[in-house]
Structure formats: structure tokens, C-alpha cells
Amino acid sequence: MSTIDYDNYARIMKAIAHPTRLKILNLMRKECPCVKKMESVAEASQPNISQHLSLLRNLGIVEAEREGNLHCYQIKDQNVKIILDTLFE
Amino acid sequence: MSTIDYDNYARIMKAIAHPTRLKILNLMRKECPCVKKMESVAEASQPNISQHLSLLRNLGIVEAEREGNLHCYQIKDQNVKIILDTLFE
DNA sequence: AAGGTATATTCAATAGTTCGCATATGTGCA
DNA sequence: TGCACATATGCGAACTATTGAATATACCTT
Known part of the structure; x- marks a missing residue:
């Protein structure tokens, strides 16, 4: 039916x-981690994690929710969630 | 249990x-296309298709089978097949 | 052997990604 | 207000990916 938007799929897959x-997406499957938490789990620097989050946010893959001073991230894109489940289940 | 090999997953996902x-992987889900066929379906040049196939072959994602003068390609990596099914079903 | 068809490889130019470092912004609390 | 903590952004250098053009290889047929 509908023609497949390969460019868009590729953009999403590339982001993952x-x-x-x-690592941080897999963490978000189980909890709603703040940036500090991702830093320690993924063993990357704070700016580096933030850069990756910025990329994921810009594609609408994740979204942040404030909890006081913390930004708690979660997966927003349901297709991405399904792909990650397939990958990591 | 097992620690997840994120580098390897990333390599596979990047290849996809x-x-x-x-486009050519989705084609391979349905048939066992030769390079000519992929050229016309993906609207890319022969060398370009071959380059992409070389990358996919080197990662063990696809494999070719000769049929006379043609190279018929198919998906070899079952995890990739599942991911593509998830993506395109 | 020679020519044709199918596919692969190489190289170089260009474009895009990643990351460290420095710095900026935003919020809560004394 | 000012400090501390959490997160974001900007920039540049190193690295990696992509592609076109040219060329190479391999098989089939005559």
C-alpha cells in the first residue's frame, strides 16, 4: 500500500x-533515568551523554520530564520501543 | 544474565x-534478488549497490548464491531478519 | 579465444559523526 | 543575591561513511 519512507526509517535506525x-535507550526501557544515572551506567562524560540525548530529542525519539532539578528521560517513539524490545528481549 | 554486546549491536544497526x-534488505525479505534487480528497485548505480552489498556481506548480514551468471542475495543474519520484519511488517 | 553480461574493487573527493574541552543555562536553597 | 548542582551548548579536531568514476574480475556463449 503506502510507499515506505526509507529515508525516515534510516534516520531513526541511525540514531539508535x-x-x-x-545503552541509555536500553536503560530507559526499564526506568526513567536522569542524566547522572546515564553517565554512570554508560560510562561516558556528562557533555557526551547530553549530546547523545540532544540528538535523540531532536528526532522525537525520547523526551525529558523535569523532576525538581533532574531531567528524567523516557522513550517517546513507540516504534523505537518495539525495535529495542526486539533487540534486547 | 549475559552482558549485552552493545558495540556489536551498534555495528549491525548501523549497517542497516x-x-x-x-531498500535492498526489504527486497531480500520477499525474494532472492540479483544485483541488477536491486539496482532498478533502489534506483542506484551498479557500483553503489555492490559497495553496499560488500559492507553487508562483510558483517555476515547477507550472503550471495550463484545462479549461473547471477548473484542472488539473501539475508543470512536471523536477528536482522527479525528487526526488518518488525520495521516493515 | 573473444565478446558480452554481471558483479566487484579501488581511489579520491566530499560530507557527516563523534568526542573532548570550555562554557553556558537553569533551578533550588542558604 | 550567590553558590552549588544538574544539564545543555558551541567549537574544533580526528575519524568514518558515502559516492562517482574508472577499472578489474568472473562466468557464459559462440
């Missing part, structure tokens, strides 16, 4: 296709 | 994450 981003 | 490669 990075070890650090996979 | 390209519009032309997604």
Missing part, C-alpha cells in the same frame, strides 16, 4: 545505532 | 541504517 545511545 | 541498504 551507537553503543552509548543503545 | 541507510536508505539504500534498507
Whole structure:
């Protein structure tokens, strides 16, 4: 039926296709982590984590929710959630 | 249990994450196309298709089978097949 | 052997990604 | 207000990916 938007799929897949981003996304499957938490789990620097989050936010893959001084991140894109479940279940 | 090999997952996902490669991989889900066929479906040049196939072959994602003068490609990596099914079903 | 068809490889130019470092912004609390 | 903590942004250098053009290889047929 509908023609597939390969460019868009590729953009999403590319956003997922990075070890650090996979780590923090997998973490978001189980909880709603703040940036500090991701830093320690993914063993990357704060600016680096923030850069990856910025990329994911700009594509609408994740979204942040404030809890006081913390930014708690969660997966927003349901297709991404399904792909990650397939990958990590 | 097992620690997840994020680097390896990222490598696989990155290989998939390209519009032309997604197109030819989706084609391979349905048939066992030769390079000519991929050229016309993906609207890319022969060398370009071959380059993408080389990348996918080197990662063990696809494999070719000769049929006379043609190289018929199919998806070899079952995890990739599942991810593509999830993506395109 | 020669020519044709199918596919692969190499190289170089360009474009895009990643990351460290420095710095900026925003919020809560004394 | 001022400090501390949490997070974001900007920039540049190093690295990686993508592609076109040219060329190479391999098989089939005559």
C-alpha cells in the first residue's frame, strides 16, 4: 500500500545505532533515568551523554520530564520501543 | 544474565541504517534478488549497490548464491531478519 | 579465444559523526 | 543575591561513511 519512507526509517535506525545511545535507550526501557544515572551506567562524560540525548530529542525519539532539578528521560517513539524490545528481549 | 554486546549491536544497526541498504534488505525479505534487480528497485548505480552489498556481506548480514551468471542475495543474519520484519511488517 | 553480461574493487573527493574541552543555562536553597 | 548542582551548548579536531568514476574480475556463449 503506502510507499515506505526509507529515508525516515534510516534516520531513526541511525540514531539508535551507537553503543552509548543503545545503552541509555536500553536503560530507559526499564526506568526513567536522569542524566547522572546515564553517565554512570554508560560510562561516558556528562557533555557526551547530553549530546547523545540532544540528538535523540531532536528526532522525537525520547523526551525529558523535569523532576525538581533532574531531567528524567523516557522513550517517546513507540516504534523505537518495539525495535529495542526486539533487540534486547 | 549475559552482558549485552552493545558495540556489536551498534555495528549491525548501523549497517542497516541507510536508505539504500534498507531498500535492498526489504527486497531480500520477499525474494532472492540479483544485483541488477536491486539496482532498478533502489534506483542506484551498479557500483553503489555492490559497495553496499560488500559492507553487508562483510558483517555476515547477507550472503550471495550463484545462479549461473547471477548473484542472488539473501539475508543470512536471523536477528536482522527479525528487526526488518518488525520495521516493515 | 573473444565478446558480452554481471558483479566487484579501488581511489579520491566530499560530507557527516563523534568526542573532548570550555562554557553556558537553569533551578533550588542558604 | 550567590553558590552549588544538574544539564545543555558551541567549537574544533580526528575519524568514518558515502559516492562517482574508472577499472578489474568472473562466468557464459559462440
